[in-house]
Amino acid sequence: MKKLFITLGAISIMGLTPLLTFASPQSDLQEFRAYYFKKFPGIKLQDYANGIYALDKARRFEWQASEEFPPYEEAVDIGKKLFNKYGLKNCFKKGGIGVKQNYPYFDKKTGKVRTLEKDIMACLKKNGVDTKKEKLKYKKGKFAAISAYMAYTSRGNKINVVIPNDKRALAAYEAGKRFFYAKRGQLNFSCANCHIDSVGMMVRGNLLGPALGQTSHWPAWRKKWAKKSAKKRGGDSKPLDGLGTLQRRYGGCNKNIRAKPLKAQSVGYSDLEYFHTYMSNGIKLNGPAVRQ
Numbered sequence: 001m002k003k004l005f006i007t008l009g010a011i012s013i014m015g016l017t018p019l020l021t022f023a024s025p026q027s028d029l030q031e032f033r034a035y036y037f038k039k040f041p042g043i044k045l046q047d048y049a050n051g052i053y054a055l056d057k058a059r060r061f062e063w064q065a066s067e068e069f070p071p072y073e074e075a076v077d078i079g080k081k082l083f084n085k086y087g088l089k090n091c092f093k094k095g096g097i098g099v100k101q102n103y104p105y106f107d108k109k110t111g112k113v114r115t116l117e118k119d120i121m122a123c124l125k126k127n128g129v130d131t132k133k134e135k136l137k138y139k140k141g142k143f144a145a146i147s148a149y150m151a152y153t154s155r156g157n158k159i160n161v162v163i164p165n166d167k168r169a170l171a172a173y174e175a176g177k178r179f180f181y182a183k184r185g186q187l188n189f190s191c192a193n194c195h196i197d198s199v200g201m202m203v204r205g206n207l208l209g210p211a212l213g214q215t216s217h218w219p220a221w222r223k224k225w226a227k228k229s230a231k232k233r234g235g236d237s238k239p240l241d242g243l244g245t246l247q248r249r250y251g252g253c254n255k256n257i258r259a260k261p262l263k264a265q266s267v268g269y270s271d272l273e274y275f276h277t278y279m280s281n282g283i284k285l286n287g288p289a290v291r292q
């Protein structure tokens with residue numbers, strides 16, 4: 001495994017990762033896409049919503065089969081019930097239905113990036129829900145089920161993240177961008193090293209997917225997560241076991257390179273999500289989805 005990482009490392013040194021220069025979000029986005037379009041001429045913008053399954057036929061076939069009887073279906077139903085039970089429609093535009101494409105957004109009042117999960121949590125608290133008692137925590141379980149339901153109602157809507165012309169919004173975007181390109185952890189990898197420079201290559205039996213489109217399908221259902229939760233409980237799997245949010249996945253990718261993950265919904269990860277999702281503007285949401 002070490003050898004594989006070393007090979008990848010050598011590639012990324014010669015690498016294609018652009019130097020961090022100050023550019024407008026718009027020109028960043030064009031450069032970001034142009035790289036993938038050149039590398040994979042047959043893959044269209046909308047196909048990037050499918051991650052590694054856009055790159056590999058055999059894996060796509062297997063994945064499409066699992067999406068026919070989606071393991072997250074019950075989670076979406078549970079999410080809907082919880083959404084209604086906690087009165088979440090009161091805090092969102094359009095009653096919270098079909099709004100995910102506008103997340104994350106920059107909140108001028110607080111000067112901070114707001115993710116969908118942050119707004120869900122704020123609403124729960126506003127409605128007097130005892131989130132501790134109800135075991136509503138960022139990243140998974142019932143909380144992720146609510147997020148999954150809201151994602152489900154937004155399917156087909158094109159991602160539309162706005163970076164307003166506000167110094168603080170641009171600073172948050174730049175911080176997210178720096179996070180994405182900065183090397184970290186004992187293995188000294190950046191997100192870009194794996195998901196840009198080495199996209200399409202294998203690492204420990206995993207195909208490295210493109211960063212473009214990576215934010216379209218959250219929360220995702222992963223077998224790995226399902227197994228982990230069931231094992232922890234020492235029993236059979238339950239409907240919400242495999243579910244996790246995008247920031248849960250960020251944590252996993254940080255751990256893989258032996259970097260300490262940030263807390264879910266920290267400023268660091270939320271800025272990252274802001275940059276990362278902006279790069280996928282125009283791609284249709286297709287969450288929740290099954291992922292490896």
Ligand code: HEC
Pocket residue numbers: 050051052180189190191192193194195203206207208209210214215220249250253254256257276291
């Ligand atoms: C050592 C290589 C490596 C690094 C570094 C890395 N990842 Fe990953 N990442 C993977 C692999 C392998 C997968 C699973 C295959 C895939 O979907 O690309 C993955 C999956 C993901 C996914 C899920 C993709 C999907 O379609 O569900 C996201 C999101 C992600 N990574 C984001 C990041 C971010 C953000 C960073 C930097 C903080 C990062 N990754 C750093 C290897 C890496």
